Amino acid sequence: MKKITDEMLNDYLDNQLDASSIKELKEEIEQDEESFKKLKALRVVDSSLKSIEIFPAPEGFTNRIMSIIAKNSKKVTSKVSYFFVSVISLFSLLILAVMGYAYYASSKLQTGNQNYISLNEMSDYVLKYVSLLQNFFSNQNVITIGLVLTMLLLISGYYLLESHKEFKNKFRDLS
């Protein structure tokens, strides 16, 4: 007679045995009262466990999570829009300043009957100052200083980010 093990009984309960093993087990169990009792008890355990109580999550839990998500996503959106608004505003201001200065410089040069500025003159002035800027930035010293400053800015930015992270973690631990 083959010994019926606990593993075989559990596998039988979980439908993990093939047809021939099931047949064999059933035949053995008929002659083994102890194993029969064990299988019966296991079935009660199995059916009882299927009715384990489910504790409901606290009331309003879903809404609470969704409001946190909504709050966080708003924060992200506003950060992005502020960034773009700042960049665009700065760029627009720069263009306006260049144009304003060009207009001011050209009006100063107006003499006699020349009371208006043509578009060509305006663009000449803009091009003149653009080429001045180009000359300035093509200078080797300026490039070197610019590179050094950029490096410094990047390094200090990195340390600032790290210290911010550290502060955030400390703050989280405290709360």
Add this chain to the structure above:
Amino acid sequence: MKNLTDIEVIESVKRGNHQDYSLLIDRYKDKAFSLLKRMLKNEMDAEEVLQDSFLKAYNSLKDFRQDAKFSTWFYKIVFNTALTTIASKKRKIEQEMTSYDEVLELGTYDNEIYSTTENARGFVLKMVDKLPLRNALVTILFYVDGLSLNEISQVMGISLVNTKVLLHRSRNALRDLLLKHNYQEELL
């Protein structure tokens, strides 16, 4: 909307319908809460970990691979978040969590519980909460959350064989208690 599969809901959330995430919360919150309450033995901790788990899952949805099951992935987050909480509270859990060969000693509780329960089913349900943590987790994930042994092994980061051993041992321990208290008279 409620008939959508988990994957369909996730796709919708990824497309920008953040509100659809509430469908996943409603689907899993009660079962996950039950698991956490049994794991942490404290309702407030369970709620906090559950909230953290749902937020972590939401923030990591972009990393979720569509070939995996959301339930397995989510329960893994729940399980790991709960372990972090336990570790941070410095509960002496390591011993309980490391050994698979531990003997299921339920004898300290069973007489007390036996005296207060009327039938085999009630007795089994009360004794589940007295199982060692790993055994209780495997049992609950299998019976309450309906995860397969393979999925449970992924969630808990243990081998399939160990998962099966834990489930079998839990059932055998409960079975032996039923036989010890002559519940078999009720069964036969």
